[in-house]
Amino acid sequence: xxxxxxxxxxxxxxxxxxxxxxxxxxxxxxxxxxxxxxxxxxxxxxxxxxxxxxxxxxxxxxxxxxxxxxxxxxxxxxxxxxxxxxxxxxxxxxxxxxxxxxxxxxxxxxxxxxxxxxxxxxxxxxxxxxxxxxxxxxxxxxxxxxxxxxxxxxxxxxxxxxxxxxxxxxxxxxxxxxxxxxxxxxxxxxxxxxxxxxxxxxxxxxxxxxxxxxxxxxxxxxxxxxxxxx
Numbered sequence: 141x142x143x144x145x146x147x148x149x150x151x152x153x154x155x156x157x158x159x160x161x162x163x164x165x166x167x168x169x170x171x172x173x174x175x176x177x178x179x180x181x182x183x184x185x186x187x188x189x190x191x192x193x194x195x196x197x198x199x200x201x202x203x204x205x206x207x208x209x210x211x212x213x214x215x216x217x218x219x220x221x222x223x224x225x226x227x228x229x230x231x232x233x234x235x236x237x238x239x240x241x242x243x244x245x246x247x248x249x250x251x252x253x254x255x256x257x258x259x260x261x262x263x264x265x266x267x268x269x270x271x272x273x274x275x276x277x278x279x280x281x282x283x284x285x286x287x288x289x290x291x292x293x294x295x296x297x298x299x300x301x302x303x304x305x306x307x308x309x310x311x312x313x314x315x316x317x318x319x320x321x322x323x324x325x326x327x328x329x330x331x332x333x334x335x336x337x338x339x340x341x342x343x344x345x346x347x348x349x350x351x352x353x354x355x356x357x358x359x360x361x362x363x364x365x366x367x368x369x370x
Contacts, residue, residue: 150342151349162343166350169327172240173308176247180255181300183248188259189285203260209253218316221246225317238319243327246313251303258302262295263288294365301365305358309351 154162191202223229225236225245236242266288274284289296311329318325320334328347335344 147341147345151345154342154346155349159346162346162350164323165326165328165331165347168240168325169308169329170354172243172327173247173304176244176251176307177255177300177304179244180248180252180303184252184256184259184299185289185296188256188263189289191256192260192263193281193285193288203257206253206257206260210257212250212253213312214250214310215312215316217246217250218313221249221313221317237317238321238325240318240325242317243314243325246317247307247310250310250313251307254306255299255303258299259292259296262292262299265295266291298362298365301358301361305355308354 191199221242222237225231225234225242227237236245270291271284271288274287279287308327309329311333314320314325314327314330315333318327318330320326320330326334328351332344332347332351335341335347
């Protein structure tokens with residue numbers, strides 16, 4: 141028990157003294173996950189709008205498939221990205237393997253189904269009267285879509301936050317395509333895994349506390365958005 145207590149004390153010391161290694165790992169995790177979410181959002185909002193506002197054969201199956209991919213294992217995504225960007229892969233010429241870019245690519249693939257499904261659900265949840273009124277006033281298809289997206293903005297923001305939460309907490313993908321390289325691709329989850337195996341418990345606990353605080357902030361933000369939506 142004393143070892144756990146000593147580890148907690150040292151972990152808080154690392155956090156409150158802004159230990160350079162802790163801050164570097166946390167900062168790297170934040171910007172990689174933020175970049176992944178921005179890219180995924182830029183793709184999912186237009187794609188989700190196209191799917192929602194158009195009726196076509198197989199639409200229900202497509203939406204169901206997207207929702208099924210929410211639980212896609214991170215190691216499966218990591219393997220897929222690894223095969224494409226490894227030296228023998230079709231994108232091997234770009235030298236992306238074991239780089240932050242590789243992690244971002246993997247995270248975008250990982251969180252896109254979740255965000256896309258939530259965007260479609262958000263647009264579907266907007267009262268049909270909104271779009272019908274817009275059309276009756278002479279709005280074009282693009283103007284109608286923009287209006288509906290504005291009405292669903294809080295739910296879409298929830299999708300962004302959920303995507304960020306999944307991206308920053310995943311470990312398998314980052315290990316496979318990032319390589320957990322010191323001061324280059326080491327993120328909070330991969331650092332926790334490595335430092336725990338090395339017996340560096342205080343650093344692992346410090347990073348774990350930061351990850352829990354990030355999760356808490358994400359939950360608070362989601363709660364506030366849901367209250368605004370209500």
